[in-house]
Amino acid sequence: MAKKLVIIDTDCGIDDAQAIMMALAAPHVQILGITCVFGNTGVENVCQNVLRVLSVCEQGGIAVFQGSGGPLVGVRSPFSDHFGTDGLGDVIEDKDLQWEKKVQREHAVNAMIRLVSENQNQVSLVALGPLTNLALAVRLDPCFPKNLKDLYIMGGNMEGKGNVTLCAEFNFAMDPESAYIVLEEFLCPTYLASWEYACRNGLTWEFFKELINQDAPAARFMKMLTSKCRAYSKEAMVTKRDVYFGPCFVSYDAYAVAACIDSTVVTEVIECPVHVELQGSISRGMLALDRTHALQKSHSVFVMTKCDVAKFGQLLLESLRQPCNK
Structure with missing residues (x-):
């Protein structure tokens, strides 16, 4: 069976690392390249983080490309x-001082356009950070979206629940204009794992302990990454997620990757x-769903609402049993 061709666009934080490892562990997936964008940290750190994940999983042959270091318009917001x-x-502690030599010289946006053009209607693009690289791709090549298999x-x-502002989710809030462009101009089949979707399908903290305490290099790596991070502490100060949805373990970006590599994980969509709202003092970056077709738009997207949590949890467990032979 032919492998599923995937490009991952990432602002590699800890949950991105988990998501990338999920794709690496899928035997039927071939990652054509990983493109980096600012978001959870500066794009230089993102490149280093991706290289580190690939090294831990013994997948150093996958090409990594450096992309946008800030939003399409305006100044970059402070990093979270x-x-x-x-x-x-x-x-x-042991930073790789030679990381720049391991990143491809080709810009991430150019690489994205090239790889999709070489494999027309065969590539699934998974976007895990601000959508700046994708917006630039459609500006440089208006045919880019129609050459994709799906997004x-x-x-x-x-x-309208936000995690960085009252009404907006982090990735969209970091670059609302790019989110607007992508959801207006990418007419390929588009599947969206929202913040609420991830939180409403969260896992238990007991599962998280089982996940990171597996006996494998990837699990030990993830245990190290989360050891001092408040975002992975059940006892940490109550977050907006806990206020809205109750306490749970959520590996946000992995939900998008899971949907890409196994469509049966998603059990219900709208x-x-x-x-994407670009104005408003408190709603900028908010995504609005038009379920009554008031906007009279011809293009719809698939907004995920429910997932098979047991199947998703199994994919997470398998993702940390690396390195493995695919």
Whole structure:
């Protein structure tokens, strides 16, 4: 059986690392390249984080490309320290001083366009960070979206609940204009794993302990990354997620990857047009679902609402049993 061709666009924080490892562990998936974007940390750190994940999983042959270091318009917002200043929990001491030599010289956006053009209608693109690289790709090549097989996005929201502002999710809030462009101009089948979707399908903290205490290099790596990170502490100060959804373990970006590599993980979706709000003092970056077709748009997306949590948990467990032979 032919392998599923995937490009992952990431702002590699800890949950991105988990998501990338999930894709690496899938035997039927071939990752054509990993493109990096600012978000959880600076894009230079993102590149280093991706290289580290690939090294741990003994998948160093996958090409890594450096992309956008800031949003499409305006100034970059301060980086969140949700996953530490370096995106991986500030626990890695032996930094790779030669990382720049391991990153491809081709810009991430150019690489994305090239790889999709070489494999027209065969590539699934999974976007785990701000959508700046994708917006630039469609500006450089208007045919880029129609050459994709499909697009999976972790970002946005369904109910106006935000995690960095009152109404907006982090990835969309970091670059609302790019989110707007992508959801207006990418007419390929698009699947969206929103913040609320991830939180409503969270796992227990007991499962998290089982996950990171497996006897494998990837599990030990994840245990190290999460060891000092408040985002992975059940006892940490109550977050907006806990206020809205109750305490749970959520590996946000892995939900988008899981949907890409196994469509049966998603058990319910809403198919409707969407709109990213660019104005408003408290709603900028918010995603609005148009379930009554008031906007009279012709293009709909698939907004995930329910998943098979047991199947998703199994994919997480398998992702940390690496390195493995595919």
